[in-house]
Amino acid sequence: MSVASWSGSLLAWEQELTVLKARVGRVLRRRELRETGADFLDGLLSGIERKTGWLMAEQSGAERPYRMQSLLGRSQWDADQLRDEVRDYVVEALGDADGVLIVDETGFVKKGDRSAGVARQYSGTAGRIENSQVGVFLAYASRYGQALIDRRL
Numbered sequence: 001m002s003v004a005s006w007s008g009s010l011l012a013w014e015q016e017l018t019v020l021k022a023r024v025g026r027v028l029r030r031r032e033l034r035e036t037g038a039d040f041l042d043g044l045l046s047g048i049e050r051k052t053g054w055l056m057a058e059q060s061g062a063e064r065p066y067r068m069q070s071l072l073g074r075s076q077w078d079a080d081q082l083r084d085e086v087r088d089y090v091v092e093a094l095g096d097a098d099g100v101l102i103v104d105e106t107g108f109v110k111k112g113d114r115s116a117g118v119a120r121q122y123s124g125t126a127g128r129i130e131n132s133q134v135g136v137f138l139a140y141a142s143r144y145g146q147a148l149i150d151r152r153l
Contacts, residue, residue, distance in 0.1 A: 016093075017041070017045075020041070020089060021034075021037070021038045021041060023085050023086075023088075023089055024037055024038075024041065024082065024085060024086070025037060025038070026085060027077050027078060027081050027082045027085055028075075028077050029077070032067065033071060033075055033077065036067045036068060036070075036071045037071060039056070039057075039059075039060035039062075039068065040056060040068060040071055040072075042059070042060060043055075043056030043057075043059045043060060043068075044056075046059050052065075053065040053068045053069040053072075056068050057069075083149070083150060083151070086147070086149065087140075087149040087150065090140055090147040090149050091140070093144070093145075094140060094141075094142050094144045094145050094146070094147060095142065095144075096142035096143055096144060098142065098143065099140060099141065099142035100140070100141055100142070101138060101139070101140055102138070102139040102140075102141060102146075103136065103137070103138055104136070104137050104139070105124070105134055105135065105136045105137070106124070106125060106134070106135050106137065107121075107122075107123025107124050107125040107126060107130070107132045107133070107134050107135075108123075108125065108132055108133045108134075108135065109123060109125060109126050109130050109131070109132045110131050110132055110133055111131070112131075113131070115133060116133070116153055117133045117134070117153035118131060118132065118133050119131070119132075120132075121134060133153055134153070135151060135152065135153055136151070136152045136153075137150070137151050138150035138151070
């Protein structure tokens with residue numbers, strides 16, 4: 001279904017979000033992970049200003065953030081498989097003959113050295129050589145919308 005066919009209706013938008021959650025759920029094999037993954041997506045789309053594990057868990061009605069934190073930090077799932085699922089969804093939902101790919105690199109200034117890819121390197125974000133990570137992101141954009149579809153450090 002293209003975005004143009006469901007973008008005007010809140011009910012249709014909610015139905016499409018349910019479809020996306022089911023597709024993401026293919027990657028999350030355990031029922032608890034699928035439920036937490038759906039809550040995570042709701043948290044990302046919510047109006048809460050900061051998207052922390054605590055606040056997103058609170059948004060979902062959980063008393064503690066442990067399941068939300070576990071989803072990202074300790075659970076077993078394949079990030080590349082999830083990326084592929086999201087990319088396929090984006091192509092189906094936003095695909096257009098005039099669509100374009102956008103490549104962008106972004107530097108993330110880091111204080112420590114324990115994150116993957118951290119080194120003293122030029123960061124455009126800082127405008128100088130800094131202890132940082134550099135991420136390269138691929139987005140797809142069309143008249144129907146835009147979405148990130150790949151990433152690399």
